[in-house]
Amino acid sequence: xxxxxxxxxxxxxxxxxxxxxxxxxxxxxxxxxxxxxxxxxxxxxxxxxxxxxxxxxxxxxxxxxxxxxxxxxxxxxxxxxxxxxxxxxxxxxxxxxxxxxxxxxxxxxxxxxxxxxxxxxxxxxxxxxxxxxxxxxxxxxxxxxxxxxxxxxxxxxxxxxxxxxxxxxxxxxxxxxxxxxxxxxxxxxxxxxxxxxxxxxxxxxxxxxxxxxxxxxxxxxxxxxxxxxxxxxxxxxxxxxxxxxxxxxxxxxxxxxxxxxxxxxxxxxxxxxxxxxxxxxxxxxxxxxxxxxxxxxxxxxxxxxxxxxxxxxxxxxxxxxxxxxxxxxx
Numbered sequence: 018x019x020x021x022x023x024x025x026x027x028x029x030x031x032x033x034x035x036x037x038x039x040x041x042x043x044x045x046x047x048x049x050x051x052x053x054x055x056x057x058x059x060x061x062x063x064x065x066x067x068x069x070x071x072x073x074x075x076x077x078x079x080x081x082x083x084x085x086x087x088x089x090x091x092x093x094x095x096x097x098x099x100x101x102x103x104x105x106x107x108x109x110x111x112x113x114x115x116x117x118x119x120x121x122x123x124x125x126x127x128x129x130x131x132x133x134x135x136x137x138x139x140x141x142x143x144x145x146x147x148x149x150x151x152x153x154x155x156x157x158x159x160x161x162x163x164x165x166x167x168x169x170x171x172x173x174x175x176x177x178x179x180x181x182x183x184x185x186x187x188x189x190x191x192x193x194x195x196x197x198x199x200x201x202x203x204x205x206x207x208x209x210x211x212x213x214x215x216x217x218x219x220x221x222x223x224x225x226x227x228x229x230x231x232x233x234x235x236x237x238x239x240x241x242x243x244x245x246x247x248x249x250x251x252x253x254x255x256x257x258x259x260x261x262x263x264x265x266x267x268x269x270x271x272x273x274x275x276x277x278x279x280x281x282x283x284x285x286x287x288x289x290x291x292x293x294x295x296x297x298x299x300x301x302x303x304x305x306x307x308x309x310x311x312x313x314x315x316x317x318x319x320x321x322x323x324x325x326x327x328x329x330x331x332x333x334x335x336x337x338x339x340x341x342x343x344x345x346x347x
Contacts, residue, residue, distance in 0.1 A: 018122040020293055023115050032111070035102035040259045042097055043089060044071050050087035056218050056262070057082040057269035058276075067252035072259055074252065080272055083242045083264035091216050095192065098174055098214075108176050112152040120154050128158035131207065131236060134343060135164070138282070140234055142166055143204035148193050148225055149211035153181035160186075165204075171196055194224045203228040207236045213261045222277040229346040235279050236343050241286055242266045244338035245331055246294055249312055253305055255294055256338050267335045270342050279344035288337030292316065292328045 054061045055077035066076040066083055075086040089097070098104065112119075135141070142165050147155055150170035160168055170188045172178040178190035189196050206225050212218045226235060241247070242264030246254040256264070265273060271281040295316045299306055306313040315327055331337050 018118070018289055020290055020297065022118045022122065024111070025114060028111050028114060032103060032106045035106045038102045039097070040070060042100065043093075043259055046089060046093055047071065049093065050089055052087045053084070053216075055080060055082050055269075056084050056215075057265055057273040059219075067257075069252040069257055070259055074257070077269070080269035081242070081266055082269040083247070085262040088216055088262050094214075094216050095173070101174070104174055105176055108152065108174075108180060112154075112180075116152065116154060120158055124154045124158040125161075127155060127209075128162055131159065131205065132162055132164045134236070135205065135234065138234060138345065139232070140204050143230075144169065144202065145205040145207065146171060146198075146203050146228065148206060148208040148221075150181050150186070150188070151177050153177075153184045153186050153188075155207070155209065156181065156186045157184060169198075169203075193221060196224075196228070198228050200227050201230050203233060204230060205234045205236070209238045211239075212237055212265075213239045213263045216262060218263055218273060219277055222274060222279060226278050226346055231346055233346045234343065235274070235346065236341070237270075238339065238341050239270070240264055241335070241338055241340040242269075243336070244286065244288075244340070245291055245336045246298075246338045248336075249295070249309060250298060250305055253298070253302075254338075255298065265340070267340065270340065274342065274344050278347050280347050281342060281344045283341075283343040284335070285341050286332055286335045286337035286339060287341055288332060288339035289328065290339075291331045291337050292324050294338070 055063060058077065058080045060077055060079040062078040063075040066074045072085055074083055076083050144167040145159060145165045146169040148171045150156055150172040153170060156168050156170050168187060170181045170186045171193055172181055172188060172190060173192045178188050181188040206229055212221060215221050229235060240256045240261060243266040247256060267284045270284060274281050299316050
């Protein structure tokens, strides 16, 4: 899989005005942003880390989580996603154009992994709920495997929720804290690339976990604040943007979940695109690497074997920008 397969260059260029619109929505409200404690361990001990596009980021002294600080409150964030022109563009153009390759390369393997994890940890089916279902591709992929009796999509963004409904997926158009389901009724909760967007991720984990049965499985993915791209490029990394408020790491994601009734059983970084992202950044601006001759050498050398070996090293040593966490409800 290549980045252009899932983010076609011509469409990414076309969405730029909508991305700027969304960014300006938040910039216009910067005066209402409020300081916060670490979203992972709740420590008030942190230091300035970087500033990008007018937004400030701090790094926790205790668990090294990087987080936007100050940040918008929950009401502003909810309004931001409801009015988002960028997400509307993704729903209308990018997701449809890339849905086939996303399903084949990302979501079918992800669905198979979830089923295998269920079998590994003694979950025999039942109900799975995806929080933040977006275009509904994971729900489609997991439905194809006929493992779960019930599949629920939770998606608060109106046009994305409508897309899920059009795919005949049971859809709740709401935030997780307002979902009307029985507590202790869900066997598996999954959430892909969601918690990095949230103002209070601990509240999100608490609300999601209350629906899980005892021993139920919680699976989430998010950026890794100790991934090679962020370690190398800091705020200039592509992962650092106005939508991502939280950059957990393999240690701090464990703190976050275990403080909120989820026992972490696996953390991995199964990313596939780290080397390509670094090469793209180098091509766009070689000066970013002028103080790192070793990394510059690795990513500028034209060797498929070297690229593959480097990507495997990144994955196997918890250095990918893409982090996967599996937990069970206590």
